Amino acid sequence: MTGRFIVLEGGDGSGKSTLAKHLATRLRARGIEVIETFEPGGTTLGSEIRGLLLDGSAVAPTTETLLMAADRAQHISEIVRPAIDRGAWVVSDRHVPSSLVYQGVVRGLGVEEVERISTWATGGLRPDLVVVIDVTDEVAEQRRSAGEDRMEREGAEFHARVRAAYRELAAARGWCVLDGDASVEMVATGLFALVEPLMES
Numbered sequence: 001m002t003g004r005f006i007v008l009e010g011g012d013g014s015g016k017s018t019l020a021k022h023l024a025t026r027l028r029a030r031g032i033e034v035i036e037t038f039e040p041g042g043t044t045l046g047s048e049i050r051g052l053l054l055d056g057s058a059v060a061p062t063t064e065t066l067l068m069a070a071d072r073a074q075h076i077s078e079i080v081r082p083a084i085d086r087g088a089w090v091v092s093d094r095h096v097p098s099s100l101v102y103q104g105v106v107r108g109l110g111v112e113e114v115e116r117i118s119t120w121a122t123g124g125l126r127p128d129l130v131v132v133i134d135v136t137d138e139v140a141e142q143r144r145s146a147g148e149d150r151m152e153r154e155g156a157e158f159h160a161r162v163r164a165a166y167r168e169l170a171a172a173r174g175w176c177v178l179d180g181d182a183s184v185e186m187v188a189t190g191l192f193a194l195v196e197p198l199m200e201s
């Protein structure tokens with residue numbers, strides 16, 4: 001079987017990190033080698049970049065975009081590409097769609113422009129599946145925990161714009177959208193149903 005690249009997306013507090021673990025467990029139970037990873041920060045260099053992006057104070061939107069792209073370039077070349085090439089499945093908590101939503105739409109830099117930079121950073125590697133975990137603002141608010149980072153401290157209006165941008169881009173780009181308000185078990189089962197067809201192809 002060839003490798004697969006699955007990306008989980010959603011606003012802050014959508015629960016996708018927990019779902020990524022559930023998905024990896026279910027895939028491993030089928031005998032598949034799974035690499036669980038994330039952006040920004042999935043590599044040693046990337047974790048330094050993540051610190052610059054999320055701990056500090058002001059970061060200009062263009063700087064933010066370029067740092068996300070730099071993190072992504074390292075992530076693809078060090079983790080994702082080698083794993084897929086040896087037939088493993090990669091489950092990534094965030095990837096290019098996050099940049100299109102956060103920097104392209106919400107920060108207002110333009111989806112096409114941000115996509116161009118991201119595509120250059122990835123060398124054109126595309127996910128086999130993108131799933132957006134969509135939760136209502138109230139549920140996301142409850143799940144956003146203590147220890148909030150620079151993005152999570154943004155106000156309710158910012159998070160509502162993130163959610164709207166995910167829904168809009170998902171419709172235009174064929175990303176799957178999963179209702180994430182239900183129990184973790186139920187959402188994890190829905191997610192696995194979306195992933196299962198990739199085992200057959």
Ligand code: TYD
Pocket residue numbers: 011012013014016017038039040054068093094095096098099100102103151152
């Ligand atoms: P992360 O800590 O993974 O958020 P969460 O724990 O909610 O999943 O991601 C950090 C923040 O970085 C998150 O608010 C989204 C943002 N981000 C972007 O703005 N652009 C990007 O390209 C990526 C990958 C993340």
